[in-house]
Amino acid sequence: MTISTTTPGRAAVRPPQGWLRFAAPQQFYPLAGQLAPWFAALAALLAAAGLYIGFFVAPTDFQQGEVYRVIFIHVPAAWMSMFIYLIMAFWSAVGLVMNTRLSFIVSQALAPTGAMFCFVALWTGALWGKPTWGAYWVWDARLTSQLLLLFLYFGFIALTRAIEDPRRADRAGAVLALVGAVNVPIIYFSVQWWNTLHQGASVSIAKAPSMATIMLVGMLLMALAAWMYSIAVALWRVRALILERERHTEWVGAVLEAEAKAAGGVR
């Protein structure tokens, strides 16, 4: 890896007040470090509750038998993979319009987690599909567009890492995130728009959920756990990215020295 000097053209403007001051990487770095463990702890608690309900309280499905229990990770993972991409697109848009460095960093910190959930959704879907449909994979609209989402994640990660100048990498990634966001509603509505093998939405705003309440509770707990987990991991990843980006600054130097001292000293 090579070091490319970022343009030092950061004008000394009046620092923003209130919550906006956390848009400065220097302010966000310690905040992220303080918040992340709490989100991780919440994720663990919610997942424990969700798994308990999913395995020990929710009854056997009268049609699908026990294999339906895969949905407690499949649906939350699929939701999360779509949400994360939309959040990436949102922060990319903010970054492009407002030219805030932290927005791009957040967007890039989310991508690996989104890709992970996307893969989990595909993997668990395949393992559920085999006993239920008789096939691990079919090229129906839902599955194909979800696979495309995985490639969009890979493309975003590869693109932002391949361009050496961080500012250009940020902008290129942001454009890809925005263009790719078109795919998310396609995934979501694919089961309505096309005649897919994949079943329709189990939960929707318009009508009552087509599943037993206790199953729904377990699934929603797991979805919340996925949210908390994603926030925690993204915050931790943001910290590494901030250090890397701001390595030329005085404050990173001070933070690194202080951390080294606290850890008993690297050398």
Place this chain on the structure above:
Amino acid sequence: MEWESWSAFWQMGGAAPYVWGSYGVTLVLVALELVLVLRRRKDTAARLLRWRRAVGKDVGGPQARMESIE
């Protein structure tokens, strides 16, 4: 309780490979991501500290020397 015994639980009504294959892979990926993300920050911090000391960044070392490192 939904299960007559622990072995019934692990057998998952014959769907064990699918159910545990799903949960197992998810667990491994989540654990792996947590380890990688925490290690990445530590490694970055350690690498940048070595780099800063090498180029004498803290004593106002010359910017030009930074390009020669790494």
